[in-house]
Amino acid sequence: RTDAPPAGALRFPPGFGWGAATSAYQIEGAAKEDGRGESIWDTFSRTPGRTRNGDTGDVAADHYHRYAEDLDLMRDLGLHSYRFSISWPRVQADGTGAPNQRGLDFYRRLVDGLHERGIAPMATLFHWDLPQALQDAGGWESRDVAHRFADYAEIVFRALGDRVPVWLTVNEPKTVVQNGYLVGHHAPGRQDPDAAYLVAHHLHLAHGLAVAAHRATGAGRIGPALNLHPCYPADDSPEAARAARLHDGYENRLYLDPILTGRYPQDVLDDLGPDSRLVRGIRDGDLATISAPVDLLAVQYYTPYYLDGDGTSIPRWPTSQAPWQQIHPDGMYDILTRVTRDYGPIPLTVTENGLPTPDTLGADGTVDDARRVAFLRDHFAAAHRAVAAGVPLESYHVWSLLDNFEWDAGYDERWGLVYVDYQTQQRVLKRSAHWYRQVIAANGL
Numbered sequence: 001r002t003d004a005p006p007a008g009a010l011r012f013p014p015g016f017g018w019g020a021a022t023s024a025y026q027i028e029g030a031a032k033e034d035g036r037g038e039s040i041w042d043t044f045s046r047t048p049g050r051t052r053n054g055d056t057g058d059v060a061a062d063h064y065h066r067y068a069e070d071l072d073l074m075r076d077l078g079l080h081s082y083r084f085s086i087s088w089p090r091v092q093a094d095g096t097g098a099p100n101q102r103g104l105d106f107y108r109r110l111v112d113g114l115h116e117r118g119i120a121p122m123a124t125l126f127h128w129d130l131p132q133a134l135q136d137a138g139g140w141e142s143r144d145v146a147h148r149f150a151d152y153a154e155i156v157f158r159a160l161g162d163r164v165p166v167w168l169t170v171n172e173p174k175t176v177v178q179n180g181y182l183v184g185h186h187a188p189g190r191q192d193p194d195a196a197y198l199v200a201h202h203l204h205l206a207h208g209l210a211v212a213a214h215r216a217t218g219a220g221r222i223g224p225a226l227n228l229h230p231c232y233p234a235d236d237s238p239e240a241a242r243a244a245r246l247h248d249g250y251e252n253r254l255y256l257d258p259i260l261t262g263r264y265p266q267d268v269l270d271d272l273g274p275d276s277r278l279v280r281g282i283r284d285g286d287l288a289t290i291s292a293p294v295d296l297l298a299v300q301y302y303t304p305y306y307l308d309g310d311g312t313s314i315p316r317w318p319t320s321q322a323p324w325q326q327i328h329p330d331g332m333y334d335i336l337t338r339v340t341r342d343y344g345p346i347p348l349t350v351t352e353n354g355l356p357t358p359d360t361l362g363a364d365g366t367v368d369d370a371r372r373v374a375f376l377r378d379h380f381a382a383a384h385r386a387v388a389a390g391v392p393l394e395s396y397h398v399w400s401l402l403d404n405f406e407w408d409a410g411y412d413e414r415w416g417l418v419y420v421d422y423q424t425q426q427r428v429l430k431r432s433a434h435w436y437r438q439v440i441a442a443n444g445l
């Protein structure tokens, strides 16, 4: 193997946390077990035409049954931290009322298994699998759902207590807004811009109410998990500069500002107009709730945008197997340094970054994902430059630990460090996993 560069060429700070990430619906399967209710992703993926090949998360990587084996893989990799999400409908089948103990027990076993292996759990409360019953009651268009989320969060805080050192509230509210309510490629599959931005407000409110519940009943640290995108103007024109700035408002500041500054970005509010449901949906006190102090900010970076004067995103860098992803490692540096510059020295963790590759299991039993190795090496190096520039980055989680259900792309896109043969559920460490183990051991490249 020539993957390993000279040891110590790029050393991360002592104690830097190396991790990997997953989410419940994407890996667990066991869709009908132990009292789990249905989520909007069950409904969506079972609706013909919604996902590639009609794929669903019914079985996924069967992690619900194979979690002990997966914990051993994490230990073999040498992970310091594992980011997973908790399935709301496992904890409350209909999203309200008494907790389902069997659902909570699964996460207790998982968290205990992490501690036994010296791996720090990082739990996301919501990674898109809203209980279907709450969707039937209006979903995130309903302000009440934010309060139901806080109740759910409190149940989880009480059940897992001090065994989870880092909590994340809502994974990528923007993706719910854009893919769930604008483009419609994700559950609940709507195309309603006016609803979309009200949904953004209620997701922010859910975040803030969960932070309040955490201060009252939780332990450890808590923060939001935002996917951020540097937005570059495609030329030197003032039109392109303006378009990039507004796009930055919709992609980044609409999510960062309410939480970290207690204000919505005025350019976005102006662009939406005074009659938008977002503007009309903001009540007195909401922004104080939303901007309750957080302990850290989780950043997820996949791709930049490059915008011409019309605001059209134009391709500039090579794309991955995911057509939306342009590979631009400097974007990692740009977004981390920007967040620190504009929002102060809040502790940062990268909770997702990764690449899909068309992996196959070779006749010799290996999986050669050289492109993933190169991608991660370049992005780790960019993060290292950001740390050297003073960014308080404390950990980095690769998306993803395992190949899994990639939402509307189904099982076609493989994002894992670990290959999953879905026929047998056999796990095989890819070349990138072996390489990552060396990175972790060396604390650098």
Ligand code: GBH
Pocket (backbone or CB within 6 Å): 023, 171, 172, 175, 179, 183, 185, 227, 302, 324, 352, 399, 406, 407, 415
């Ligand atoms: C993350 O989203 C998710 O948190 C994670 O669950 C997911 O598996 C991972 O990234 C990899 O995708 O259909 O053309 O409208 C990343 C942000 C937002 C990127 C939605 C893809 C769909 C573009 N994603 N977007 S499109």
